[in-house]
Amino acid sequence: MKFKCKKTNLQEAINTAQRAITGKSSMPVLNGLKITASNNIITLVGSDIDLSIETKIHANVEEEGAVVIDARLFGEIIRRLPDDEINILTVENNSVEILCQKSKFTLIHMNARDFPEIPNINENMIFSIPQKTLKNMIRSVIFATAQDETRPILTGVLFEIKNKKLNLVALDGYRLALKSKYLNTDNTINAVIPGKTLNEVSKILEDNDENVNITFTPNHILFNLDNTKIISRLLEGEFIKYNSIIPEEFNMTVTAKKDELLSCIERASLMAKDSNTNLIKLELEENKMVITSNSQLGMVREELNIILQGDNLKIAFNSKYLIDVLRIMDEEEIVLKFSSSVSPCIIKNKIKDNCTYLVLPVRLLNS
16 A cells, blocks of 8 residues: 555544444454545545544555554644645555655554454435534533443434424433424434544534535444545434423423523532532522522622513522533523423423423422
């Protein structure tokens, strides 16, 4: 194998393909990047079996071939080389030479035949969505995926297309995040994508209106972005019927300025960090919300103007769960809906009905 390419192109491709590599595999070959040179194209593949990322760049290929190189070391070397043309070639003793200006590295490579084949997906049933839209939708729900593996299905995000609408749903037992987008498609899809996969996908997606093509099989999903393909296994099992969790009737509705509410809760949470629950208390009155928190270190009281429809209410929350939601909402005014001090709170935009967030309160002893 022998090829020349620009350092910036190679470094960007390494950064992309590396996202699939966890570094925790007991198979050394999965800690490496598979590099294939053919037809003046260099293909880099990173994989941890569950997630594979393949990306291509143009290069001047003088001799075709394929090797696997330790991803972390290869990435560090390329990153630190001068911003110039890089020559890479295989030499004797299972080695690869990397040459750039006056730098020369010799690395041991692994056999490309030992690298697992990435699933071959027939891209016949595709639907497309602008990269910017999908990136925003993932960002809007990914924080609510479960972090522990006790219920593996909850570590993923439900990807549901029905009635010409795409819904992404995540929940972890304490909160639920739902983001929706109208799609002009008659497809019906119901699949659960690992949260790790969507995290990496959102980092690779660009903030533009170019489409990403998505293909599902019974076990896999493929995201195709021209020169990059991301293939992930889907999670097995039934996702929770999220519609049955979201209440439809409420006794109290609060309209508030999002940024003001977020600032108040962030300040109150400084005092709450002393406890595991990050506990803050909300008192809803006719035209104000009072937010308090007490700990061994002291206490805090915040007040902001609201519009309240319904009865007064005292309720407590883990401040982190409210902050996570408010930080990613994009309207100036939001609506919070309550039924009682022990019932879930629903948070929505005031104008656009494109997201629903549910947060469970913390039960207080006197309630």
